[in-house]
Amino acid sequence: MKKTSLRASIENPGIAQWLREHEETIVASWLRALEQVDLGLAEEPTTQEAEYGQLKGFFCAIVATVETANSSDLDSSVQDLVRARMEQGDTVETIAQMVDELKRGIWRMALDLLPSGQALETVAALEPVFVLSAAQLVWLAERSAGHQLQEELERTRRILAKMDRTRSDFISIATHELKTPLALIQGYAAILSQELAEQKQYDNLVQGLANGVRRLNALIEDMIDVGQIDSNMLSLSLEPASLYEIARMVIRDLEQELKDRSLNIQVYSFPQEVEVIYLDAKRMYQVLSNLIGNAIKYTPDNGSITLDSRVLRDPEPDRRFLEISIADTGIGIAPDDLPLIFKKFYRVGEIDLHSTSKTHFKGGGPGLGLVIAKGLVEAHGGRIWAESPGYDERNFPGSTFHIMLPIYTELPESPLKHLLGLDDEHQRWRF
Numbered sequence: 001m002k003k004t005s006l007r008a009s010i011e012n013p014g015i016a017q018w019l020r021e022h023e024e025t026i027v028a029s030w031l032r033a034l035e036q037v038d039l040g041l042a043e044e045p046t047t048q049e050a051e052y053g054q055l056k057g058f059f060c061a062i063v064a065t066v067e068t069a070n071s072s073d074l075d076s077s078v079q080d081l082v083r084a085r086m087e088q089g090d091t092v093e094t095i096a097q098m099v100d101e102l103k104r105g106i107w108r109m110a111l112d113l114l115p116s117g118q119a120l121e122t123v124a125a126l127e128p129v130f131v132l133s134a135a136q137l138v139w140l141a142e143r144s145a146g147h148q149l150q151e152e153l154e155r156t157r158r159i160l161a162k163m164d165r166t167r168s169d170f171i172s173i174a175t176h177e178l179k180t181p182l183a184l185i186q187g188y189a190a191i192l193s194q195e196l197a198e199q200k201q202y203d204n205l206v207q208g209l210a211n212g213v214r215r216l217n218a219l220i221e222d223m224i225d226v227g228q229i230d231s232n233m234l235s236l237s238l239e240p241a242s243l244y245e246i247a248r249m250v251i252r253d254l255e256q257e258l259k260d261r262s263l264n265i266q267v268y269s270f271p272q273e274v275e276v277i278y279l280d281a282k283r284m285y286q287v288l289s290n291l292i293g294n295a296i297k298y299t300p301d302n303g304s305i306t307l308d309s310r311v312l313r314d315p316e317p318d319r320r321f322l323e324i325s326i327a328d329t330g331i332g333i334a335p336d337d338l339p340l341i342f343k344k345f346y347r348v349g350e351i352d353l354h355s356t357s358k359t360h361f362k363g364g365g366p367g368l369g370l371v372i373a374k375g376l377v378e379a380h381g382g383r384i385w386a387e388s389p390g391y392d393e394r395n396f397p398g399s400t401f402h403i404m405l406p407i408y409t410e411l412p413e414s415p416l417k418h419l420l421g422l423d424d425e426h427q428r429w430r431f
């Protein structure tokens with residue numbers, strides 16, 4: 001068989017024979033050297049025996065490699081050594097140091113016992129074998145670092161998922177617990193308002209109480225929705241409806257707020273072919289109300305809001321989508337914030353600077369509106385996203401929110417999977 005030059009420089013049965021003859025002495029002096037650098041065997045006799053076996057096994061693998069130039073024994077022996085020593089808490093560096101002690105011990109013995117020519121030949125034959133074992137060690141070290149990193153990542157992912165579940169559980173428990181006393185307050189407030197109907201001096205107090213209860217109720221409803229979206233428990237009730245009419249209804253309900261802020265809103269008619277489509281009217285009202293409400297909140301007085309729509313066709317397979325865009329002339333959104341605004345409780349900027357009213361300029365909110373809008377649109381098999389040239393409170397570059405919904409002119413029989421690139425986890429159809 002033709003030998004490679006490396007193989008030729010390793011394979012040396014004569015030296016292997018010499019090593020084997022001195023096995024006891026070499027291993028014993030290796031152990032002594034390890035003691036001196038504090039890398040000796042464990043105290044406990046059974047562990048000591050196992051460790052001794054591993055070290056001896058490693059030495060034998062070195063000898064076998066010198067003899068046959070086949071490093072497979074060496075590879076598995078390095079692996080065994082690394083696994084066993086790492087379990088004891090040793091690092092790859094200390095294992096490399098142990099191997100180095102063996103090499104030095106053999107060299108010393110060769111120089112002491114052999115004529116100088118033979119000693120040099122022995123050193124030369126052993127060097128590539130130790131280089132091979134060092135390479136194997138480096139490879140194992142890299143693999144174990146990668147492995148550790150992978151395990152660490154997996155552990156962090158599990159902790160995060162658990163935290164997210166705990167948070168969702170907390171939200172759902174807290175909201176249900178809050179609902180009961182709130183219903184009581186609401187009932188007493190209604191009685192109070194009847195009792196005090198004649199006494200005008202209490203009007204403001206009663207009105208304030210009713211407003212507070214309404215806002216708390218809305219917050220709890222939002223939290224319940226987020227809990228349902230998080231746990232994939234959201235159910236849709238699909239029926240034929242006109243999204244254009246729903247948009248007009250939202251605008252009618254926000255008329256006072258638009259007037260208070262002197263905002264102009266323009267709604268272009270929707271394409272004829274989407275006059276009536278299957279959707280959950282109540283949920284789509286909620287989506288549009290959140291988006292138009294935000295456009296009001298983040299646009300300064302005298303600004304404008306535009307609602308437009310178009311139909312998009314996907315010829316292969318034949319599908320149609322309705323895209324609705326809500327553009328405003330408001331403060332805009334920084335590119336870094338664009339992917340984050342759809343996350344739970346995310347609000348841009350300093351919360352303390354937000355005003356408290358929901359429809360005042362930059363009015364406060366819990367940061368759930370867009371999460372809910374996203375969950376509801378995705379439950380319809382659609383997509384939602386935002387675009388903005390950036391955040392600027394002087395020049396007001398504005399933002400545009402887009403919704404893309406699949407068009408169903410009849411009740412879909414089964415959930416349409418991967419409709420807009422959503423995976424199964426995001427499919428939340430229930431009929």
Ligand code: ADP
Binds near residue numbers: 349366
């Ligand atoms: P919030 O209750 O704070 O309004 P949302 O989930 O509705 O929560 O919105 C999250 C954040 O996204 C807001 O705090 C705001 O910073 C930003 N945002 C939403 N809509 C707009 C918009 N039309 N213009 C500028 N920023 C917006």
